[in-house]
Amino acid sequence: MAPDTNTIDAFVKLGKYLTDFCDKCYSENAEVDSELKEIVERAGHHNGWFTEDNILFSLQQWGDLLTEENLKEWLSNYSFSNESKPKTVGIVMAGNIPLVGFHDFLCVLLSGNKVLAKLSSNDKILLPHLSKYLVLQEPSLVDKIEFIDGKMENFDAVIATGSNNTSRYFEYYFGNKPNIIRKNRNSVAVLTGNETEEELKALGEDIFRYYGLGCRNVSKIFVPVNYDFDALFDALYHYKDIIHQHKYANNYDYNKAVYLMSEFKILDNGFLVLKEDEALTSPIAALFYSNYGDETSLREKLEELDEQIQCVVSSGIRENEVNFGETQKPSLKDYADEIDTMDFLLKL
Template identity: 80%
Template sequence: MAPDRNTIDAFVKLGKYLTDFCDKCYSNDPEVDQNLKEIVARAGHHNGWFTEDNVLFSLQQWGELLTEQYIKDWLGNYSFQTENEPKTVGIVMAGNIPLVGFHDFLCVLLSGNKVLAKLSSNDKVLLPYLSNFLIEREPSLADKIEFVDGKLENFDAVIATGSNNTGRYFEYYFGKKPNIIRKNRNSVAVLTGNENKEELTALGEDIFRYYGLGCRNVSKIYVPNDYDFDGLFNAFFQYRDIINQHKYANNYDYNKAVYLMSEFKILDNGFLILKQDESLTSPISALFYSYYDDESTLRKKLQEIEEHIQCVVSSEAKENDVNFGDTQKPSLNDYADGIDTMEFLLKL
């Protein structure tokens, strides 16, 4: 079950294809691949959150990761056993952000196993197109990739991603097979009050990219007592055009009305609502915040609830923290929920 050289080559070619495509899109090059451009448009028609900008961002991130060197360095951390028979791994994919299930898809194929994927109805266009690209470069992958519309059957293991509610269903349905079941997670930022405008502007990317729909999006910030929010709002001003997206604007109008009618105290800049709230999960267009007295005490609290947190963002560059602006730029060895997917697959 060693990684197949031809499969690696196919993914490297895909990476170059995506990088070239995004470069040409951003430069308005008339030679841009019209087939993929049409797929990007179709993805947006199927799901209003999948704007061209956000889909291109996702494709660009994967283009940068799928290089010979990155893949070699990543796989070099694992021991592959050649005598193992390939297993069929069911993947139940989420559809909150473009290609959110691609990392699982990549892991299964590079671990030498077969993909049996159930796509989210919100993201049914992009991955089949990229799969066809891979199969054209490496025809043997045709027997290793299958998409299903109904329920998953005839699989040896499963990776399922969903909400806390669907997670309970997954545990009931898939519990007898080797599995990774992912539930709701959120990302948080720890601010000290000493951040400069550049850092706070980068934090805006962690909040607003994909409209905050990803588990790696910051939905909650922790600030010291007497924190001045003016600098934060000033840094976020460059993201003001987000309110022009009608789905986001509808959420903003609704949440603002609910908070005002409930007489909650909020801070509002016309496109983002800040509300003091202990919850980690803020609705679209809102960002929750909590005050803290002592950062070391706060860090202990975050450790106690780490099973609910995907990323902690800060300027301190502490161990396992993510730098401002980098939450939606994970590396190949950044695994969702902190569970090493590749290690799981290699032990099947």
């Protein structure tokens, strides 16, 4: 059986709504949808990390993905049954980047189930508005979408995204139900020294988009022994204006001061601090790096770290690698933590 065509059509219309809005926002003198414009502004006032540029980038990505062709191609990989009774799926959403929980929301509705969503306090304005638009396109969805503030109750399964710390609470509260519980992950890049200026500039998008707050953001690079950082710094200079965002600048000043007082050896270009560190998770405005001797040992190391890594940006290093500049442009089949959410939902 196929998924509900009316629900697919509603998401296609939502995609066009977002694409049209973003196109007009980027065009001079174009009249934009005033309601969505106000929502974008409110979301930015509510969370200082959600700048207009980053919200529009997120809306644009979803507008590009939510086409009839993309949705049907993606869903053609699954078997749907119209005989099973819809389940209520609780979604505990993160709030680190705009609409970070939208893919789970999309999967639940297209699998024929009901959404019971607990929004992050950092991102509670955008999705309810998009949901309202969806319901206008397909009124039957009104009974399939519920947002809650308090304790999550009366659900059949759960998808929860959080930190390594919160995952322990999720396991405790939701362990007796079918679940997907996501922990901390980070993304890394592998440089060989043979990258073009365009590739290194594109890497800046992977590092700086959303101020590095996403699990798909590159927070760590692996470089050859005696790597010359000059070419990388030259390419990243394109992103120098990021320092004018006060929250980012505060983090840059703080982390740089901590490293200097601790007498760590750092490299600094005025808006990004590079520090040699084995950890994968670097603070905002910092990028960790490690040296590698040969690609074989590096591949083995990446395999060992696989459960902590969301994306690997590289060229010819491993399967499922992501091209430079593409980490924040996942396709519909790029599931977080490589757990097939749609398959999980269809088997409930």
